[in-house]
Amino acid sequence: MNFALWALPPFDALHAVLIIPAGAAVLLALLPGYWLAARLNALAALATLIAAVLLVLERPANSGGYLFVDDLNIVFVVLSTFVGFTTAVFSASYIGHELEIGRLTPRYLRFYHTMYQTLMFAMNLGLLANNIGLMWVAIELATLTTVLMVGIYRTHEALEAAWKYFILGSVGIALALFGTILVYMAARPVIGEGHDAMVWTALIEKAHAFSPELLNVAFVFLMLGYGTKVGLAPLHAWLPDAHAEGPTPISAVLSGLLLNVALYALLRFKMLLAANPAALAPGPLMVTMGLVSLIFAGFMLYRRRDIKRMFAFSSIEHMGLITFAFGMGGALANFAGLLHMTMHSLTKSAIFFAVGHIAQVKSTQKLADIRGLTVSHPALGWGLVIGVVAIAGLPPLGIFMSEFLIVSSTFAREPLLAVPVVFGLLVAFGALMLRLGEVAFGEPVGSTAPVEASYVPLFAHLGLVAVAGIYLPAPLVEWFQSVARLLG
């Protein structure tokens, strides 16, 4: 129970990133009323974002406690808190509509907001934890909160999706714990018994002396365990259902953030293995799973009839590509992977913002019943078009740049591997363009009622992605480069 340690925590930016969402979760649990709760939710997310930015500007020295900040996790924290904030803004308008049409009752709404902040807390804790046990606990907490939120509509489909997610997620998390125990076993003879042998900063320092056999077995479990949470094929079965059946803000945070947090855990352990010369190279395993996910999801995109499910498969595709890039390793591929992860988070959550409002106004998620959006709802329709064009990897948007970097760096080192990557990307591109044409253009079908939407989060994300495609600020490039070097 680490909470006891934070009974009287020092209130600096590092702790604020955790205390604000935790406190907001408690407050939102007590607070009735939609209007205030939705605003408080967004406000808390904004405060967390500010704390995260402060953390970048003034990084605390590593005190060897339960939390730490380094070049790698701060990228994830800023991205998480940013998307967490914009999603909270989107959620306020989305959830208001759900309340109006009676899909959610006020009691469930209170629960929803509490869970949202708990999820933010769990993700930030997972990212900042300097202890592999604590990281595991945080990721498990994040999983449980999302399970509850996926099932919140209590329909047949939502319950099935939540159940599937829960069972697969628990198996994944159980395997990850076994892997974590094995890492401890490997560290114990070198570092000594007790707490120190689970502290990340101590582990990475002494990783070269660990038993390579134990590390190898541990990594296989960690890869399968956290890989389930990343949504890598063939462990992805929970992902499309969970995205399709839960509230759309949750789809946005799932795709944009939670998958990244699981990937972060995987990257940490990859660094550990890389630091041990006798251990197996973790790269090929990640490259293989990444490629399989990329190509598999690319083909699966063609068969989708549900708009949220389609973008869920697109997330599998992109997580596959990112895992592939990190698996390749090296400064350039790591840089590209990191950039792609950021761009994907921004773009995919923007797409879900648009899709959420579209599904509400058309009161359906079926692709066949959504037509001619650019005619009936120009702002939403064009927002979706830009989002899909970006996610498909067309220039000049941000994802084109990161995909180009991934492909070119792969081509330079392993030309044969670049072929399946390009193939997978083209397959997915075709599917997305096919569906986009049907959904966005032509005669409108279904309700053409005006939509009450907040476009700010949607276009803020798309704007960032567009700018990143043309111009990346030098400090950002430098920052990502230093992380890429750290990843090895």
Place this chain on the structure above:
Amino acid sequence: MNGQLTSMSLDIAHMLAGALVLLSFMLLYQDRMYGLLNVFALQAVVLSASVAWQAHIQHAPHLYVTAMIALVLKAIVIPLALRRVVAKLGIHRTIETVVGIGPTMLAGMGLVALSMVVMLKATAHADPLAREDLAFALSVVLLGLMMMVTRRNAVSQVVGFMSLENGLILAAAGAKGMPLVVEISVAFSVLVAFIVIGVFLFRIRERFDSVDVQALDVFRGERQ
């Protein structure tokens, strides 16, 4: 502390861990709900004994807490609660398995052999206590996984999941000096998992009058 480990205390630790694996096999072939819950409770008792023994030989008093949690929660509270669920829903008759008992048992043996080979090889230089404990723990984990795969009924999937967690606790207890953080969190997660599952079962019951996961499967995939 290694010097104090007599061969006798090692043997007892291994016997208890082996008994856990045996009970995992027994879980595999139970075809009645109450039988399944009884065997699960017994496994929790053995787990608690095993963890308590580890606490004794490792001189790690905090492990007694873990043992107590396993005993109270997993051997008594959860089985009793699940019994009530089963009785209330009237699903005590049979458990539908996806694969027959015979092939399941054979596959289970294969998994145990696999975990022995993998773990004994990987931990060649670790201390003997942890070494065999880990191999047994992995067997319990894999058997629990298989149980979740081969059962259709939601309650027996839950039992499979908890049996899998038993294996994890065995592994954590065997890892000498592993910080308390993890042990409590494991127990904690079981509790939370149980609450979540309880909520789910309740909802599933409320909505469909069935906890057969297959009834849910009708809705899998794309809807027209």
